[in-house]
Structure formats: structure tokens, C-alpha cells
Amino acid sequence: xxxxxxxxxxxxxxxxxxxxxxxxxxxxxxxxxxxxxxxxxxxxxxxxxxxxxxxxxxxxxxxxxxxxxxxxxxxxxxxxxxxxxxxxxxxxxxxxxxxxxxxxxxxxxxxxxxxxxxxxxxxxxxxxxxxxxxxxxxxxxxxxxxxxxxxxxxxxxxxxxxxxxxxxxxxxxxxxxxxxxxxxxxxxxxxxxxxxxxxxxxxxxxxxxxxxxxxxxxxxxxxxxxxxxxxxxxxxxxxxxxxxxxxxxxxxxxxxxxxxxxxxxxxxxxxxxxxxxxxxxxxxxxx
Amino acid sequence: xxxxxxxxxxxxxxxxxxxxxxxxxxxxxxxxxxxxxxxxxxxxxxxxxxxxxxxxxxxxxxxxxxxxxxxxxxxxxxxxxxxxxxxxxxxxxxxxxxxxxxxxxxxxxxxxxxxxxxxxxxxxxxxxxxxxxxxxxxxxxxxxxxxxxxxxxxxxxxxxxxxxxxxxxxxxxxxxxxxxxxxxxxxxxxxxxxxxxxxxxxxxxxxxxxxxxxxxxxxxxxxxxxxxxxxxxxxxxxxxxxxxxxxxxxxxxxxxxxxxxxxxxxxxxxxxxxxxxxxxxxxxxxxxxxxxxxxxxxxxxxxxxxxxxxxxxxxxxxxxxxxxxxxxxxxxxxxxxxxxxxxxxxxxxxxxxxxxxxxx
Numbered sequence: 001x002x003x004x005x006x007x008x009x010x011x012x013x014x015x016x017x018x019x020x021x022x023x024x025x026x027x028x029x030x031x032x033x034x035x036x037x038x039x040x041x042x043x044x045x046x047x048x049x050x051x052x053x054x055x056x057x058x059x060x061x062x063x064x065x066x067x068x069x070x071x072x073x074x075x076x077x078x079x080x081x082x083x084x085x086x087x088x089x090x091x092x093x094x095x096x097x098x099x100x101x102x103x104x105x106x107x108x109x110x111x112x113x114x115x116x117x118x119x120x121x122x123x124x125x126x127x128x129x130x131x132x133x134x135x136x137x138x139x140x141x142x143x144x145x146x147x148x149x150x151x152x153x154x155x156x157x158x159x160x161x162x163x164x165x166x167x168x169x170x171x172x173x174x175x176x177x178x179x180x181x182x183x184x185x186x187x188x189x190x191x192x193x194x195x196x197x198x199x200x201x202x203x204x205x206x207x208x209x210x211x212x213x214x215x216x217x218x219x220x221x222x223x224x225x226x227x228x229x230x231x232x233x234x235x236x237x238x239x240x241x242x243x244x245x246x247x248x249x250x251x252x253x254x255x256x257x258x259x260x261x262x263x264x265x266x267x268x269x270x271x272x273x274x275x276x277x278x279x280x281x282x283x284x285x286x287x
Numbered sequence: 288x289x290x291x292x293x294x295x296x297x298x299x300x301x302x303x304x305x306x307x308x309x310x311x312x313x314x315x316x317x318x319x320x321x322x323x324x325x326x327x328x329x330x331x332x333x334x335x336x337x338x339x340x341x342x343x344x345x346x347x348x349x350x351x352x353x354x355x356x357x358x359x360x361x362x363x364x365x366x367x368x369x370x371x372x373x374x375x376x377x378x379x380x381x382x383x384x385x386x387x388x389x390x391x392x393x394x395x396x397x398x399x400x401x402x403x404x405x406x407x408x409x410x411x412x413x414x415x416x417x418x419x420x421x422x423x424x425x426x427x428x429x430x431x432x433x434x435x436x437x438x439x440x441x442x443x444x445x446x447x448x449x450x451x452x453x454x455x456x457x458x459x460x461x462x463x464x465x466x467x468x469x470x471x472x473x474x475x476x477x478x479x480x481x482x483x484x485x486x487x488x489x490x491x492x493x494x495x496x497x498x499x500x501x502x503x504x505x506x507x508x509x510x511x512x513x514x515x516x517x518x519x520x521x522x523x524x525x526x527x528x529x530x531x532x533x534x535x536x537x538x539x540x541x542x543x544x545x546x547x548x549x550x551x552x553x554x555x556x557x558x559x560x561x562x563x564x565x566x567x568x569x570x571x572x573x574x575x576x577x578x579x580x581x582x583x584x585x586x587x588x589x590x591x592x593x594x595x596x597x598x599x600x601x602x603x604x605x606x607x608x609x610x611x612x613x614x615x616x617x618x619x620x621x622x623x624x625x626x627x628x629x630x631x632x633x634x635x636x637x638x639x640x641x642x643x644x645x646x647x
Contacts, residue, residue: 087323088322090320090321092645092646092647093647096322181322183322183325208646211321211322215643215646219641219643220333220337220340220638220641221643222317222318222319222337222340222642222643223318223319223320223321223324223327224315224318224319224320224321225320225321225322225323225324226320227322230324231313231337232324232327232329232330232333232334233333233334233336233337233340234327234328234330234333235330235332235336236643240328240330243328244327244328247326247327247328248326250326251326
């Protein structure tokens, strides 16, 4: 079992307001103690004399005592939906599932830092109840979640698993990571994204370098599909390599187009998890 | 186990043949896992390579099993009809055969310089004889020849065979080096006769004695020769290569013993002359041959032309059809099948070395 020596953390802020009562770090829709000014209210309506705004009260034409009302930053619920199907068991150096575990571990630390509750749901062809962790604020769950992912047995899966998971979710989560390699037909993915419209969705597209980049040497490659066990033999040669790269680029384009249509920006993760890249992703999203 | 001209030495090994289906079973280890084949191009060449790899593996196992079973064509006998005879060429290898013959135009040469002319222009007897015999063998592809050289003792060179190339090579080999010291016709004849023993009589048999000198044979040898020739029904042809000044085996030598009886001076004189001639080895041998109960012919040759005529005469004499069975032994083809298996294995190794073993 390979552990990342020091867990990288990333910083994230939701670009949209979340309806949550719990104080936290994200822009919320609830009023309370925050920096963000919303409006003035009458002291009678909101009896909070600490925030009495004398200057505004003097200017008031009604003669009311006005109290400043601020927006409170909120803590949200974060859900990580992790694909543990057989294709995630692949990787030249590290399995994609290990990378997913790295990411979840990093996410757990990051979420704890900003005071968000984190839940984990895994799926292959259906939801994997054994791996489910309900959304909690517990700090110690990072290692537990990561280890359970690293140790789990994979089984052939598909988009049905993701559909299953999304339908089971309560609709109270504000940030949803979908960690998968998205090796499934894309026509049903749009429906899933629609179901998650209330949340900020980050598809983490996890590919291995051996998947995207054909081997450099000419060889006969006898391949077996991880999900369907179908077989295909390829004779690797320059023409085939360019076809391979073209196919990867086409797939990337398809995914990009689909996500853009749903106002979602995918996070591409190939080979290793880079926490700084994830921070940048959220900075760009919030900008 | 026989299948129309095809059989197996160990047919039980064919029970292993189902093993050839093993490469068709798909194992997990022989392919690399890939997350999704959907985005990889469909490669016809690659599919062909995969098929070739499996086919080679099947073929390698199948041919190994087949080779272990020992395929071959069973033993057969073929009836062959040859014209002519079984001819044992018994050739003198003694040093006297290295002497030269008279040139063809010897009649036009001054007798005083004949010796000198012979020395400079003549062809060695053995060489002339070899050339002609080799032409003789070549002209008669249907005959079976055996070749034996002799000097002090007989030297078996080629047993009876229809493969002329071997006989030709044997005749050529007679030209190696110089002749040997002695001429022992008796032992050679006995050995030549022995080669006919234990052989089925399939047609006329000839011993073609090629020599330039005679010998006095003692009585036991004469008896063995006489009985051997008679028992095996072997005709004897003597190609006598006459050296200059050697006795001519003419009418005088061939004459029967004089009928002169009694003690009269004339009769004694006639007998003495006859027996005096007997002391010449050639005459003695000729007379003994004439006394044999089998066909005997003498061909005298002074020069290569005479020799050619004599050889042609032998050819004319022996032209009877000859039936014999040739046994073709069982031929084992397992080596070829093993070669196929080895080739498949080699190709399989190449295929395997080209195989992508890991993603790293």
C-alpha cells in the first residue's frame, strides 16, 4: 500500500451561494455574522444592537433605528462520488483507484480545514454501500476513506452505478466531486448532471498515462477490456499510435463539450493528483 | 496403424493431440488489461497478428505431437524390370596396369621405335580400361554393377547396385595413386564369386575380369572357382589387356590338349609343346577358363580401340530383361515434422518477443 507521505491540501471556495445554516467558509444565503453587507433592517425587526448603524439611522427618513444585516459564510456538505469499477483498477505505475484515494484523502483534509462536512459514496454497477461514508465533520475520516478505497475490490461497472448514487443522494450537498475515468456512454451522463444541478459539480476525469499515451516501442499488444473482458490485439506502429492519440483527443473533446453544455468544467487528472492544480481550478471558477 | 501409404510408429502419441487446443483457451496472463477498448482503433493487422500467434502455438503443439507419433511411409517392395545383367567388374589394380598400351596407329609405326612411341604416346592400360568401363556403365543404366579391385587380395569397392553414380565414383577412385605390387587372380575370382552367393538369381550374371596378366592357379583354387561359377551360374568374361611382348592367346593357346597318345617321339613332342605353353601364366589361366562348365569369353585388347570393341561386345552379349524386387525401406518423416514444430516455435518466440509485456 502506497501512502502519500505528506497529504497535499487544496483550497476551494464555492463560486455560488449555498443554503446552509452552519457557519463556514463559503458564500451562503443565510444572514448572520459575516463580512458581506446585505441591507439595513429595523432594530425592532432584528434586535441586534451590536450592529446598530448610527450613520444610516440618522439618514433614515422613517426615523427607525437601523441595524446592519450581513451575510454569513457557511459551511457546506461536500460529496465525493468515486467510481470503483474494474477500469479504475488499472494503472502503469499507480492504479487510478490509488490516485482517487489520494484525492479523497487530500479532499478530506481540505474540507476539514474549511469546516465542511464530507461524505463518500462509491459505485461500480450500483452503489457500493460498504464504502459509503455519510457526510460528517470528523477529522479522522480522511485515512479511513482513502484506505477503504485502496483496499476495495473492483467489479465491472458503468453509468448505472452513478445514476443509482445520484438518485440516492439527499439534495442537500453543495459541492459534488465525481471521480471517475468516464469510460461509459456519454448520452446518459447529461441526465446525471441535470440531477446534480443544485450543486457545484466537479468531474475529476482520472486517466492513466498508459491509457492516453500509447507505448513508444513497436509491439504486438494483446489487450483485454477491464470491464467487458473483450479482447483485441493491436500491432503498435506509428500510424496506430497517431490513431490512438486522436481517439483520446476526440474523447476529451466529447467530454469537454458535454460538460460545457451543463456549465461544468472538468478537472483533468492524469498520472498523479496535483493539489495546486485543484486550488487553481477553484480560483478560476470563483473568479 | 496404416492410412493408405502413411503410418505412425507410435500411434498412441496421437492421444496427446487434443493438447493442441490449449493455446485456444484464453488465459488472463496472455493479455494486458486495458480500461476501455472502446477508444482504441480497430486494427486489422493486429487482429491478424493475434490470430497468427495462436495458430503458431496450435501448430507447434500439433506438429510436435505428430512428430512424436513418428509418421512415415511404410516399407514397400517395388518390382523393377531391368535389361541386362548383374555385372561384377573385377579390375586389376596391380602396377603392371599402369604400363602404357600401344597407340591406336601402332601398325603404321616403325617397329623399332614402337617401344619409344608407346612410352610417349600410349595411354596407361588402367586409365583406358577405366574410361571404357565408365562409358560402359553409363550406357547400361538398367544393369546392376558391382565393382571389385584386386592385386594381392580382393578389395570390395561397390556392392551390387543400380545407382550408377556410386559405380562411376568407384571406377574413378581406381585412378588414385599408383598400382599395387601383386596380381592374385585366384583369390580375387573366389571373392567375386562369393558376392553372388546368398543372392536370388534374377538374371544373367557376369564376372568381367579386367586384367593384363594371368596366373597359375593351384588345384584347390581351381576347384573352388569351378564349383562356385557353376553353382551360381556366373558367366566369365576376360578382358585381356595385352602388354607388348606378352603372349597372344590365339588359336594355339586355345587349342585342346593334343590327342597324341602313346610313347612315340611325335606324341611326346606334341605333349611337351602343349605343356610348355602351359607354363605361361596367361595361357594357363585361359586354358583353365576354357575348361570351366560355364560360358567363358575372352576379349583381347592391344590398344584402346580393341578395348572399346571388346567392351561393346560384352554389351551386345548381355541384353536380357531382368526382373527383381527392390525393397524400399520404411521412411520416417518425423524429422520434417519436427522441423515444422521447431520453425513454429522459433516464430512463436519472435512473436512473443514482440509482445507488449507491461505498460511500464
